[in-house]
Amino acid sequence: MRSIFVGNPNVGKSALINKLTGSKLLVANYPGTSHKIAYVNKGEQCFYDTPGIYALHGQGGNAAVVRDLLLDSAGLRVVNVVDAANLERNLVLTLEILALGLPTVVVLNQMDLAASLNIQIDMEALSQELECPVIGISVADGSGFKRLLDWLDKPVETGRSSVDPRQIEKLSRTSGSPKCQHCTEACQHNVITIDRATIERARTLAAQVIKTEPAARHQTWLEKVQDGLDQPVIGTAALLALAYGLFTMMVTLVNLLEGPISEALQPLSDILTVLIQGLLPPGAFNEVLSLAIPEGLVIPFTIIMPAMIIVGVFISILEDTGLLPRYSVALERVTSFIGVSGQAIIPLTLGFGCRTPAIMATSLLPNAAERFIIATLLSIVVPCAASLGVMAAVIAKFNAYIYVVAATMLVVLLLLGFGLSRLMPRDESFVYELPPLRIPAWRTTWQKVVSRTGGFFTEVLPLLLLMNIVLRALMETGVLESFQAMEGFTQFFFGIPAEAMVAVLITIFQRYLAPLVLLNLALSPREATIAITMIALSLPCLPVMTMIVKEMGAKQLLSILALGIISSIIVGVSLNVILP
Amino acid sequence: MKTIKNLKTGDKARITSIDTEVAGSQQLVEMGLTPGSEIQLLAKYPLRGPLLVKLGNNRIAVDYKLAQALVVNEMNDSPARDVLDS
Numbered sequence: 044m045r046s047i048f049v050g051n052p053n054v055g056k057s058a059l060i061n062k063l064t065g066s067k068l069l070v071a072n073y074p075g076t077s078h079k080i081a082y083v084n085k086g087e088q089c090f091y092d093t094p095g096i097y098a099l100h101g102q103g104g105n106a107a108v109v110r111d112l113l114l115d116s117a118g119l120r121v122v123n124v125v126d127a128a129n130l131e132r133n134l135v136l137t138l139e140i141l142a143l144g145l146p147t148v149v150v151l152n153q154m155d156l157a158a159s160l161n162i163q164i165d166m167e168a169l170s171q172e173l174e175c176p177v178i179g180i181s182v183a184d185g186s187g188f189k190r191l192l193d194w195l196d197k198p199v200e201t202g203r204s205s206v207d208p209r210q211i212e213k214l215s216r217t218s219g220s221p222k223c224q225h226c227t228e229a230c231q232h233n234v235i236t237i238d239r240a241t242i243e244r245a246r247t248l249a250a251q252v253i254k255t256e257p258a259a260r261h262q263t264w265l266e267k268v269q270d271g272l273d274q275p276v277i278g279t280a281a282l283l284a285l286a287y288g289l290f291t292m293m294v295t296l297v298n299l300l301e302g303p304i305s306e307a308l309q310p311l312s313d314i315l316t317v318l319i320q321g322l323l324p325p326g327a328f329n330e331v332l333s334l335a336i337p338e339g340l341v342i343p344f345t346i347i348m349p350a351m352i353i354v355g356v357f358i359s360i361l362e363d364t365g366l367l368p369r370y371s372v373a374l375e376r377v378t379s380f381i382g383v384s385g386q387a388i389i390p391l392t393l394g395f396g397c398r399t400p401a402i403m404a405t406s407l408l409p410n411a412a413e414r415f416i417i418a419t420l421l422s423i424v425v426p427c428a429a430s431l432g433v434m435a436a437v438i439a440k441f442n443a444y445i446y447v448v449a450a451t452m453l454v455v456l457l458l459l460g461f462g463l464s465r466l467m468p469r470d471e472s473f474v475y476e477l478p479p480l481r482i483p484a485w486r487t488t489w490q491k492v493v494s495r496t497g498g499f500f501t502e503v504l505p506l507l508l509l510m511n512i513v514l515r516a517l518m519e520t521g522v523l524e525s526f527q528a529m530e531g532f533t534q535f536f537f538g539i540p541a542e543a544m545v546a547v548l549i550t551i552f553q554r555y556l557a558p559l560v561l562l563n564l565a566l567s568p569r570e571a572t573i574a575i576t577m578i579a580l581s582l583p584c585l586p587v588m589t590m591i592v593k594e595m596g597a598k599q600l601l602s603i604l605a606l607g608i609i610s611s612i613i614v615g616v617s618l619n620v621i622l623p
Numbered sequence: 624m625k626t627i628k629n630l631k632t633g634d635k636a637r638i639t640s641i642d643t644e645v646a647g648s649q650q651l652v653e654m655g656l657t658p659g660s661e662i663q664l665l666a667k668y669p670l671r672g673p674l675l676v677k678l679g680n681n682r683i684a685v686d687y688k689l690a691q692a693l694v695v696n697e698m699n700d701s702p703a704r705d706v707l708d709s
C-alpha cells in the first residue's frame with residue numbers, strides 16, 4: 044500500500060512521516076526543506092514524502108515531480124497535509140488533489156498553532172463539503188493520531204483506485220517543465236495555471252468552515268518578537284547582531300575548550316604513545332606512528348569536535364525557530380548584489396555546518412545559474428564547522444589578524460558572486476514565504492545536532508588520522524625541507540615561508556587538515572594571516588566535490604576548482620601587497 | 624493604477640489584479656496572492672528591498688520588481704487610519 048503525502052511547503056509533511064514511522068527525514072522551519080521524493084517503509088505500508096508545492100498545476104520543478112508520482116497511481120492513496128492556520132490558501136491544493144479522484148484523506152496539521160491563533164474549524168462541515176475524511180492533528184503535541192492511524196490501516200475501498208483518465212491527460216500534459224511550442228526552455232508563454240474557479244471555491248469554503256476569526260486576541264510574546272524582527276531597520280539590526288554574537292561565541296568557546304579538552308585527553312594520548320612505542324620494533328616507523336597516531340586522535344577532539352557541536356547547535360536553532368529564513372529577507376539587497384535571490388542565505392548558512400548538505404539545499408533556488416553561483420561560493424569561500432575549528436585554533440596560536448581573515452573572505456564572497464552573476468545575466472525574482480517563529484522541539488533539534496556531528500567519526504577522525512601520519516612521515520623524512528628551495532618564490536609573491544605554502548597545497552587533498560601543518564611551524568602573525576586566508580579561500584573537500592558532480596556535473600566542478608585556485612593565489616598576492 | 628509599492632506600512636488593501644506582464648508573477652498567484660484576497664503591507668525594506676505582505680496568517684516577502692505586479696485597492700475600514708487621515 045502506497046501513501047503519498049502532499050501539501051504546501053512547511054506544513055509538516057516530513058515531521059508527520061517521522062512521527063508515524065520513526066524515520067529521520069529532515070525537518071526544518073522553512074519552506075523548501077525537502078526537495079526530492081523520499082519514501083519510508085513501515086510494515087506493509089510505504090509512505091512517500093514529497094517537496095512542498097503550492098499547486099498541483101503550478102510551475103516549477105517540484106510540482107512536476109509530484110505530478111509524475113501521481114501519474115503512476117496504481118494502489119496509491121493521498122494524504123493531503125494542510126496547515127490548519129492557513130486554510131484558505133491550502134485548500135486550493137486540496138481541491139486540485141480531490142479532483143483526481145484518488146482515495147484521499149485531508150489532514151489538518153498544526154491544530155495547536157491554529158488554537159493558539161484562536162482559529163476554530165468545523166471539520167465535519169469541511170468533510171461533508173469535500174466528500175472525504177478530514178482529520179485534525181498536531182505533530183507537535185501528538186493529538187489526533189489515533190484517527191489518522193485507523194484511516195491508514197484501513198484497506199482502500201472508497202474512491203477509484205487510479206486517477207480519472209481525463210485527469211491523467213491533464214496531468215501528463217502539464218508534466219515536465221512548462222514551455223510553449225515556440226520555446227526550447229521553460230517560458231512564461233503557455234503557463235500551467237490553477238483554475239480560477241478552484242481559487243474561488245477555496246475562498247468560500249474557508250469562509251464557511253472557519254468558525255471563529257482571530258478577532259481581538261492578545262498577542263503572544265513570540266508574535267511580538269516576530270513583529271519586531273520583521274521590521275526593516277530594527278529587525279535587520281537585531282538579526283545581524285545575533286549573527287555576530289553567535290560567531291564570536293563560537294570562536295571564544297572553541298578557544299576556551301581547547302585547553303581543558305587536550306588536558307583531559309593527555310593521559311590517554313600518553314598511554315597510546317607508550318603502547319605504540321612498545322609494540323612496534325624500534326626505527327623510523329615506530330617514531331612516526333607513536334607521534335602521529337596519538338596526535339591525530341587528539342587534535343580532532345580538541346579543535347574540531349567542539350566547533351562541529353557548537354555550530355551544529357546554532358544552525359539547528361536558527362533552522363527550527365524560523366530565524367534562518369528571516370535573514371533571507373533582511374539580506375535580500377546583499378544577495379541581489381551577488382545575483383541570487385534571498386533564499387540563497389539558507390544554503391550559505393548551512394554551509395557553516397557542513398557544505399555537503401548545503402550543496403543539496405541549493406535546490407531551493409529557482410534556477411541553475413543561481414545554484415551554480417551558490418555552489419561556487421560554498422566551495423571556495425564558506426568555511427565549514429571543521430574548518431572553522433582548525434582556523435580558530437591556528438589564528439589563536441599565531442595571533443593572526445582574525446578581522447583581516449574574516450573581511451577578506453567577505454570581500455571575496457561579494458566580488459566572486461558579483462562577477463559570476465554578471466557572466467550569467469538573467470531575470471531573477473524573489474518571493475518567499477516566512478514561516479512563523481516557533482519554539483523548537485528541543486528533542487528533535489538535538490537529534491539534528493547529533494546527526495550533523497555524525498560525520499566527525501565517519502569522516503573527520505579517520506581522515507585526519509591518516510593525513511597526520513602522512514604529514515609526520517614527510518616531516519621525519521625531510522621531504523618538507525626540500526621545499527626550502529621555493530622559499531624565495533613564496534616569500535616574494537605571498538610573503539609566507541615555503542613550508543606554509545606546502546600547507547596551502549595540501550588543501551587540494553583535504554581543506555580542513557591543511558592548517559594543521561601550520562601549527563607545527565614558526566610563523567609571524569602576518570605570515571599566519573596570509574597563509575590561513577589562502578587556505579580558507581581555496582578548494583572544497585572531497586565529499587563536496589563528489590556532491591557537486593552528482594548535483595551539477597563534472598564540468599561545473601572543474602570551473603569551480605579553477606576559480607578556487609585563482610582566488611587563492613589572488614588573495615595571497617593581494618594580502619602580501621596590502622598588509623603592513 | 625495602485626500597486627502595493629504605493630501602500631504605506633500597515634495599510635490594508637485588496638488585490639484587484641495581477642499584472643501578468645511582470646516576470647515571475649505566476650508564482651504570486653500560486654502562493655495565494657490572487658485577485659480578491661485581502662492583504663496588509665507589513666514592511667518595506669530600504670534601498671528598493673523586498674516588501675513583506677501579510678496574507679491571512681502567512682507572511683510573504685516579494686522583491687521590489689515583482690511587487691509591481693500586485694495591483695491593489697486600498698481599504699479604509701480601519702477607524703484608526705480614518706482618524707489619522709483627517
Ligand SMILES: Nc1nc2c(ncn2[C@@H]2O[C@H](COP(=O)(O)OP(=O)(O)OP(=O)(O)O)[C@@H](O)[C@H]2O)c(=O)[nH]1
Nearest residue numbers: 053054055056057058071072075076077095182183
Ligand atoms: N507547532 C507545530 N509545529 C509543527 C507541527 N508539525 C510540524 N511543525 C513544524 O513545522 C516545521 C515544518 O515541518 P516539516 O516537516 O519540515 O514541513 P514539510 O511540510 O516537510 O516542509 P517542506 O519539506 O519544506 O515542504 C517544523 O519546524 C516542524 O517542527 C505541528 O503540528 N505544530
Ligand SMILES: [Mg+2]
Nearest residue numbers: 056057076077
Ligand atoms: Mg519536508
